[in-house]
Structure formats: C-alpha cells, structure tokens
Amino acid sequence: MNYAEWLSTVPAEITNDPIWKLEVYRMALFVDDIGWNDVLFLSKNNLMWSVADQLHRSLGSISANLTEGYSRSKGLDRARFFEISLGSARESRDWYYKSRHVLSAEVIKHRMGLVTQIISMLTPMVLHQRKNSIREEQAEYNTLSSDSSLDSEVPMP
Numbered sequence: 001m002n003y004a005e006w007l008s009t010v011p012a013e014i015t016n017d018p019i020w021k022l023e024v025y026r027m028a029l030f031v032d033d034i035g036w037n038d039v040l041f042l043s044k045n046n047l048m049w050s051v052a053d054q055l056h057r058s059l060g061s062i063s064a065n066l067t068e069g070y071s072r073s074k075g076l077d078r079a080r081f082f083e084i085s086l087g088s089a090r091e092s093r094d095w096y097y098k099s100r101h102v103l104s105a106e107v108i109k110h111r112m113g114l115v116t117q118i119i120s121m122l123t124p125m126v127l128h129q130r131k132n133s134i135r136e137e138q139a140e141y142n143t144l145s146s147d148s149s150l151d152s153e154v155p156m157p
Contacts (some may be wrong), residue, residue, distance in 0.1 A: 006030055019070045024121040025026035027150075028063035028085070031092070031114045034154050035059040038096075038103060040110065041157035042107060048102055055095040061088035079129030086122040089115050106155040114150075 005027070017026050035055065044054035062085050069081025093115040100108045 001034075001154050002031060003027075006154075017122065019067055022066070022070070024118055024125070025063060025066050025070070027114065027118050027121070028066055028089070030150075031111065031118065032059040032063055034156075035111065037156050038099070038107065040118040042099055042102055045102055048099070051095055051098055055092065055099065058088045058095060061085070061093065066122075075129060079126055082122060082126045082129055086119065086126055087116045088120060088154075091141065093119070094122075103157055107157055110152075110155055150157055 009028075010029070014020060014029075036138065039052045039056045039059075042048040048110045065081045065088060067123035069085065072078040090103060093112050096103070096108055096111045096115065103111075
C-alpha cells in the first residue's frame with residue numbers, strides 16, 4: 001500500500017470535511033494509520049510496551065490537534081493547537097528513533113521521513129497563526145521529496 005492507495009480507503013465522512021483540504025492533515029492521518037502496525041509490532045516486545053503506547057498516543061495527537069485547531073477561529077487559539085500538533089509530531093519522530101533497535105531500518109527511515117515532512121509543514125502554519133512570534137529558532141528540514149516517500153510502497157514490520 002502507498003499513500004495514493006490509502007487515500008482511496010478514507011471514508012467520505014472524513015474526506016468531505018473542509019480539513020481534508022490540508023495536505024498536512026492527510027499526511028498526519030496516514031502516518032497514524034500506518035503507525036498502528038508499528039505499535040502492534042512493538043507491543044509484542046515486553047521492553048517496548050511503554051514506547052508503543054507513547055508512539056500510539058503521539059501519532060494520534062498530530063491529526064487530532066490539527067482537527068481541534070482547525071475548528072477554532074484564527075489566531076492564538078488556533079496556533080496553540082497547531083503547536084501541540086507540532087510537538088506531537090516531534091515526539092513521534094523521537095519515539096520512532098527510540099524504536100530503531102526493534103523496527104527495521106527501512107521502517108524507521110520511512111516513518112521518520114514522513115513525520116519530518118509533517119513537521120516542516122506545521123512550522124510555517126504555527127508561524128502564520130502567531131504572526132511570526134514563535135518561540136523557537138527556525139530550522140531547515142531536509143526531507144525526501146513527497147513523491148518518493150508517499151508514492152512508494154509502505155514498509156511494514
């Protein structure tokens with residue numbers, strides 16, 4: 001399965017919502033969906049139960065907080081939820097890194113690449129809502145082109 005195939009499986013109740021227009025939301029939902037298999041695989045190892053739980057929570061929080069923020073009026077209230085989503089994306093990348101001893105290198109590279117793309121898309125959204133007063137330094141994120149990571153077959157554990 002790749003991103004395009006996955007898109008065709010998302011129900012109309014979600015795709016007809018205005019938030020579906022945001023590529024970052026679609027990608028966040030995608031990484032959460034494919035991350036489910038990673039969480040199941042990690043949870044089979046007793047030493048990784050807490051990592052699996054944290055990864056599951058942080059992946060789900062990316063799209064959930066985007067949805068919550070998108071439903072707020074523009075400005076600081078919306079920015080707060082987008083920042084939480086950004087923090088959850090960074091947390092997810094961190095948990096994937098910590099999973100590198102159990103998940104395959106191919107899975108880790110793919111998931112960290114996707115999450116880094118999400119981070120690079122969320123950062124300017126927060127900046128826009130906060131009117132360029134974000135509390136962190138700007139960082140350049142070097143990611144795979146969206147074509148190579150989203151259109152390729154998704155590796156599974």
